[in-house]
Amino acid sequence: MSDRPEGAAGADAAIVGIRRAALSTDLAAAVAELIRQRRLGPGDAIPALRPLAEQFGVAVPTMREALRRLEGMGILEFRHGSGIYVGPNANRLVVANAMAPRPTKAKLQELLSARLLIEPAIAGQAAQRREPAALAALQEALATARSFIGAAAPLGAAADRGLAEANVRIHQAIAAVTGNSVLAETVDTWASLHARDQAEILMLHGDPEQDYAEHAELVACIAGGRWQLAQRKMRDHLAGVLATITEAGEPT
Incomplete structure (x- = not known):
């Protein structure tokens, strides 16, 4: 050269x-x-x-x-x-655009619609594959989310961010349970694309306990190998988030 x-x-x-x-x-x-x-x-x-x-x-x-x-x-x-x-992305096939602007409401709806098409299938594959180490990491992510909910949970904006990050990590961990690195990288990319909006989505959703319960049921289905139910639980969960975003205003 x-x-x-x-x-x-x-x-x-x-x-x-x-x-x-x-x-x-x-x-x-x-x-x-x-x-x-x-x-x-x-x-x-x-x-x-x-x-x-x-x-x-x-x-x-x-x-x-x-x-x-x-x-x-x-x-x-x-x-x-x-x-x-x-750096951490040296061996990745799927990398998020670090300079991407914050998504508009329309882009968030498109993103969630795309996730609705793909993540239920990921949940189903995770329930069939159940890669042991990744399954343990999924259970740990769920436990982290639980620690931010209830009377003993920390209060304030930092706790809101911590819960939002834990919820994102649950979805990333589910993809990792499939044992397919490309699927895991793809979900990581989606997570980074709207990470800044997770706390707002959580507040709009209005019920951290319900959100946790949905995640807990989903993780239980995956751990138990109930792949069809895992697909349905993921679809219902994401459809609820999409409905919340659709009814809300533009991200602040």
Whole structure:
């Protein structure tokens, strides 16, 4: 790989811009491939900026641009004074857009409608597969949600956020129980897309106890291998959330 000359005017400048963008994309892909070839995982260090630039035969600013692109995708992490490390998304196939705007009511409805089509089937597969370690994590997520409800539960906005995060984690854990990493990554992506709205959805739903009861019944069906009932419980639960969103105003 090599840098293209800069400073061209008119149409030539536009072509140079396209080439630079293509070079940055190719560099980012090459670094991602380097991570895979070396079998590096999250938290592992990669070579520093200048050695990488020398390895790929490009200028340091161009190499930095490619690495920042990977950082924005969660594939790399820059740690000030320490170096460059493999990020949590390095081996994922499905990655959320970190720069996505907050969803409108219409987008939330579309998102929940999509989940209604897919997550009941995920719940059914989870009940049939019941991957042991993931099932234990699901039970733990349910217990965490329980800890935020009732007389002994903490009060305030932090508790609301904690309960909302625990509820999201239940859905993520259900997908993990299927043993299918792509399904798990897909649900993770949905969760991140409207994570900021979960507390508001919970308040609109109006009854944390009922919400917990629905999750508890769903988890019991999955743990018991009752896949058809698990599908129905998931469908009913998401349909209720969608109805709540439909009746509410725009997210604040």
